[in-house]
Amino acid sequence: MLAVDEPTEKPPTLLRLNSSRGLNVAYEHSHSPQGSDHAFEDDIGFESFQRAVKDAINLDSYxxxxxxxxxxxxxxxxxxxxxxxxxxxxxxxxxxxxxxxxxxxxxxxxxxxxxxxxxxxxxxxxxxxxxxxxxxxxxxxxxxxxxxxxxxxxxxxxxxxxxxxxxxxxxxxxxxxxxxxxxxxxxxxxxxxxxxxxxxxxxxxxxxxxxxxxxxxxxxxxxxxxxxxxxxxxxxxxxxxxxxxxxxxxxxxxxxxxxxxxxxxxxxxxxxxFNDAVPSMYPTPLSEVLSIVDHLERLNIDRYFSAEVKDLLDILHRQSEPDEDDNDDESSDDIETHAMIFRALREHGYDVTPDTFLLEGISNGQVGQLGARGMLQLYRASEMIFPGELLLDYTKNITTTFLKSTLASSSDAALKKEIEDALHSPHFMQFRALESMKYIDRFEASVEAEETYFEMTFSRLMHKLNPLMIAFAKVNFNNCQAIYQEELQTLTRWDEENLRKLYNFQRQPLLPAFLAGAVGMPDPKLSLARSVWTRGSVLVTVIDDLFDEASLHDGIQGLRLFHESIKRWDPSIVDTCCDSVKILARLLMNEVDSLCKEASEAQGRDLTPFLRTLWQDVIAEFLTEAEWNDSGYQPSSEEYLRTGAISFGLGPITLYTIFCYGEHISDDMIEDDDYLEAFDLVNQYGRLINDLRTHSREVFGGPHSFIREYQREHPKESKQEAYASVQNVLKGLASKVFSKLLNPRYSSQSVRETHLVMMRSLYLMYYEVDGYRFTTHELKKQIQRFFYKRFPSE
CATH class of the missing domain: 1.50.10.160 (Glycosyltransferase)
Structure with missing residues (x-):
């Protein structure tokens, strides 16, 4: 396994483990965070803190x-x-x-x-x-x-x-x-x-x-x-x-x-x-309220205020509709505030267009009056671009130019760090649970003369709440970490008992897979979803290695028997194969049936035939690619992508997780044309980002990748030009995916959130290299920090 330091202290026991299978984790969930660190609860009280934050984001609370x-x-x-x-x-x-x-x-x-x-x-x-x-x-x-x-x-x-x-x-x-x-x-x-x-x-x-x-x-x-x-x-x-x-x-x-x-x-x-008295702030500037919401999200504690945030966004969405009376006060007329409203609404799945919020401010020259803080807000809004939105494309260009210039000339350390982070990676591709660690660290390291970006505001309301939100975020992080440690112990036992003997290839995927599941679905009550996600990811990775290393496992004939065994769901078909093929075929069928049982129980109907088919489709495309390699066949880029999108193996991981997310999923939801298109786009994105990060390592990637097929079809382009072309294809896919997933037609939270988690996990794991094959130093640091390093008690 990936080497990380063991925790220095045992986490508090917050879970009941079912020892019969070692995988069913029941979280004793309550609205108030529980755990060994009671300082915040003793000093403030969760209810008092929650009331204060709710009042702060209530536009009518004075x-x-x-x-x-x-x-x-x-x-x-x-x-x-x-x-x-x-x-x-x-x-x-x-x-x-x-x-x-x-x-x-x-x-x-x-x-x-x-x-x-x-x-x-x-x-x-x-x-x-x-x-x-x-x-x-x-x-x-x-x-x-x-x-x-x-x-x-x-x-x-x-x-x-x-x-x-x-x-x-x-x-x-x-x-x-x-x-x-x-x-x-x-x-x-x-x-x-x-x-x-x-x-x-x-x-x-x-x-x-x-x-x-x-x-x-x-x-x-x-x-x-x-x-x-x-x-x-x-x-x-x-x-x-x-x-x-x-x-x-x-x-x-x-x-x-x-x-x-x-x-x-x-x-x-x-x-x-106010009858002879005054409130502490009036009116509450809309930009400050949205900044508090943004702060809650970046600290990964927004789930405690989800109803209040939704009420706020509902009001803002109604006010943005054309037939609504224009009663906006002057505090919400600036383009910076409009950019914040647009980003918040689009990010939360509301049907909004950039023209409604940004066109007037850009047309009348308000952008030229913005400082770095306003340009950052405008830049983040431009990241929420859907295909064909030329206004956001233009906005992205002018804000990027401005921010790069500011980065080169500014002496403000907090501002430069915020700009660097924004330009380095898209905001919507970041996991809040991971970002919260860095965000809290930034506040811990700041001194009076060096403010964080969040503190660069005149709102005393935000400054009053800020120490409380930071303290609560630490408690939330520590208590969730204890839960993840328990879950990881359970998954490690499963991994050691079933799969460790098969790790004779390059990859040891358990920790990276569980990291993606935990940071993507951090809510303690999503334990089953995290478990299903992790086991599915590990199984896909191990089977992928089996097909990549066919020469070590009975060659192409052994892979054909493996495929036939899974197709018929009959382990006896591989009885004549080598041990690794036999072990993996039996293990896959046993684990898939176990996963099917969990998903079926969660949904209240038998999903086994449907969920088995997902794996059978993946194995079939694994075999197709293996036969291409064996015969020397060269597919077109289109044919390669069609096959590779399925063989990348996201189908079983994503769909099983959706069914175990805690929401009832009807057949209509997953047979909807828009959903099927979004599902296909996510798979294509996964295949392309993997190929982009591994295309130069032919010994690991085999003779086929999208870049190789593209280069063969476009011989006049240099390697650098071909790479840039495929990078543009990838960006276009990402834009299409988000335009689908953030469409308000998707009423299912589990469908939308699971696909967003998959997109972000792909970005996390393949941003530099194949994170499952070559776990980078940075990824190891994140694993160590997220699972084993607590924030000190207050």
């Missing part, structure tokens, strides 16, 4: 914020010949009325205790600024003294950098107002907050253009940067509605420093709309 309302309450209104009075007395009264029994302010069920400290300190400053409600102030001081006296570093691990900096700024302001906040013996973590803020300010003072170069996770809370911030310079970041980043608190601070009338009008409207 809970009022004590922190922001207190900031609005602080805005003064000058009176002629008298002392200033509150410009929004109703906000100040709201603060007085909404103190909790323990002396704090904030949500009834905050995500962290720090949220209450944050809101309470803001409310105390508002009350003390106007020298009102002394009883409320006294209770609030006592609450913070008691809370801060015992606060530990662990309580700050889920708090964003911007919030920490803003809190330290409020501590300083509270002391100037004479509030008694800090306990007698100030805890080290409070001193650390103050010290960190001092360092931040010292560093920012050295930045020439603070507005352009300040880390966004700090600038998202400008009220924490007052000593160094040019408030007039903030005007260039002011939104059309008058707000600063849609944040009432940031806008209130801006009003107090600049007396900006447009910002004041924004706050006045909010106070009226």
């Amino acid at each position: 809970a009022v914020s004590a922190y922001d309302t207190a900031w609005v309450a602080r805005i003064p209104k000058a009176l002629k010949g008298g002392r200033p009075v509150p410009h929004f007395p109703e906000a100040l009264q709201w603060v007085e009325r909404n103190q909790m029994a323990d002396g704090s302010w904030g949500e009834q069920q905050p995500l962290t205790v720090f949220d209450h400290y944050f809101s309470t300190l803001s409310c105390l400053i508002a009350l003390k600024s106007w020298d009102t409600a002394p009883q409320c102030v006294s209770k609030g001081e006592q609450y913070l003294q008691e809370g801060l006296s015992s606060i530990k570093d662990d309580e700050l691990k889920y708090v964003s950098h911007g919030m920490k900096n803003a809190f330290a700024a409020m501590l300083e302001e509270a002391e100037k107002l004479g509030l008694t906040i800090a306990p007698a013996a100030t805890p080290p973590c409070v001193e650390s907050l103050r010290s960190d803020r001092t360092k931040v300010l010292e560093r920012l003072e050295k930045i020439a253009d603070l507005i352009a170069d300040c880390p966004k996770k700090l600038l998202s809370f400008p009220e924490g940067l007052e000593p160094v911030l040019d408030w007039e310079g903030i005007r260039e970041l002011q939104f059309e509605d008058g707000s600063i980043f849609s944040s009432p608190a940031a806008t209130a601070c801006f009003v107090m420093r600049t007396k900006d009338s447009k910002a004041l009008s924004y706050l006045t409207a909010l106070i009226g709309r």
